[in-house]
Amino acid sequence: MTLPAPALLRAALLLLSLCVPTSAIAQGAELLNVVLVRAPGEAQPSLLGAWRAGRWVPARSDLTRRGGSQPYRQYPLGGRASTVTGSPAESMGEPCADTYQVTLSPDVPATAFTVLTTSTRPFQPRPVTSLPTTNATYQRIVRQELIRRGVRTPVVTITALIRADLDGNGTQEVIIEASRFQQRGGNFPPPTGLPGDYSLLLLRHVAGGKAMTTVLGEYVAPPTPWSPDSTAPMPLAGLYRLAGLADLNGDDRLELITYGAYYEGDAFAAQEWTPAGGLKVRLETGCGV
Ligand SMILES: [Ca+2]
Ligand SMILES: [Ca+2]
Numbered sequence: 001m002t003l004p005a006p007a008l009l010r011a012a013l014l015l016l017s018l019c020v021p022t023s024a025i026a027q028g029a030e031l032l033n034v035v036l037v038r039a040p041g042e043a044q045p046s047l048l049g050a051w052r053a054g055r056w057v058p059a060r061s062d063l064t065r066r067g068g069s070q071p072y073r074q075y076p077l078g079g080r081a082s083t084v085t086g087s088p089a090e091s092m093g094e095p096c097a098d099t100y101q102v103t104l105s106p107d108v109p110a111t112a113f114t115v116l117t118t119s120t121r122p123f124q125p126r127p128v129t130s131l132p133t134t135n136a137t138y139q140r141i142v143r144q145e146l147i148r149r150g151v152r153t154p155v156v157t158i159t160a161l162i163r164a165d166l167d168g169n170g171t172q173e174v175i176i177e178a179s180r181f182q183q184r185g186g187n188f189p190p191p192t193g194l195p196g197d198y199s200l201l202l203l204r205h206v207a208g209g210k211a212m213t214t215v216l217g218e219y220v221a222p223p224t225p226w227s228p229d230s231t232a233p234m235p236l237a238g239l240y241r242l243a244g245l246a247d248l249n250g251d252d253r254l255e256l257i258t259y260g261a262y263y264e265g266d267a268f269a270a271q272e273w274t275p276a277g278g279l280k281v282r283l284e285t286g287c288g289v
Contacts, residue, residue, distance in 0.1 A: 037244075046102075051248055099286065114244075119248070119250070135158075138176055158178045175201070179199040194221055239261045
């Protein structure tokens with residue numbers, strides 16, 4: 001089967017926002033912050049891009065030092081920060097020539113999603129708290145979301161529940177990551193889902209005293225399984241996860257670093273979010289076959 005991979009990858013990641021001019025340069029923002037991202041088990045981190053002189057800059061090899069290494073702070077999701085050294089970024093070559101990877105020293109295998117930056121500013125200006133995934137309120141919210149999307153008897157599996165005041169307005173936001181795949185390997189979903197399979201990545205926030213839900217990524221398997229004998233195209237399964245929360249541009253707001261995968265590719269995005277402006281994709285990187 002031949003798949004139009006770049007289009008699929010983009011669609012799979014639900015990167016629907018249009019690029020708009022970046023906000024004004026934050027006071028005291030650093031001139032250059034290079035950002036790398038790494039999925040658990042991945043051999044090397046990928047260059048996500050940079051914040052340079054008041055602008056978001058897509059991944060390019062010249063963002064890292066030519067011929068020399070540079071220090072990074074690495075932040076595993078839910079883990080302790082540490083300092084490592086990164087090599088100049090190198091293209092992965094075809095079919096992902098626009099994806100750049102960095103070799104780390106020391107290279108400790110990543111067991112969690114990890115974000116690395118060259119910035120010396122606070123990675124998270126406010127507390128980021130992991131809540132118990134058994135929280136009854138959020139179990140109920142996910143159940144309702146799944147029923148609304150046509151899952152008749154949902155098996156609710158929350159894999160992460162993270163609370164933070166993303167925009168610094170004094171109210172907490174909660175990111176809900178939930179998924180269930182009856183056949184899944186590592187960071188990737190199966191090619192297509194079985195009935196009852198799903199992946200949801202949701203942002204809950206309060207506006208005007210009312211709880212609102214913003215979809216960061218969603219996939220729900222069709223109620224009847226796809227047959228290989230069918231002439232209909234295989235409905236691809238998607239898996240969506242939170243890879244990190246970080247203030248990458250020094251404006252005191254946390255960006256959402258999201259991960260999305262289908263069976264032959266995956267990608268990361270850094271997205272700004274405000275209650276009024278919604279989501280804006282600022283940086284992205286990925287590789288799909
Ligand atoms: Ca808030
Ligand atoms: Ca920010």
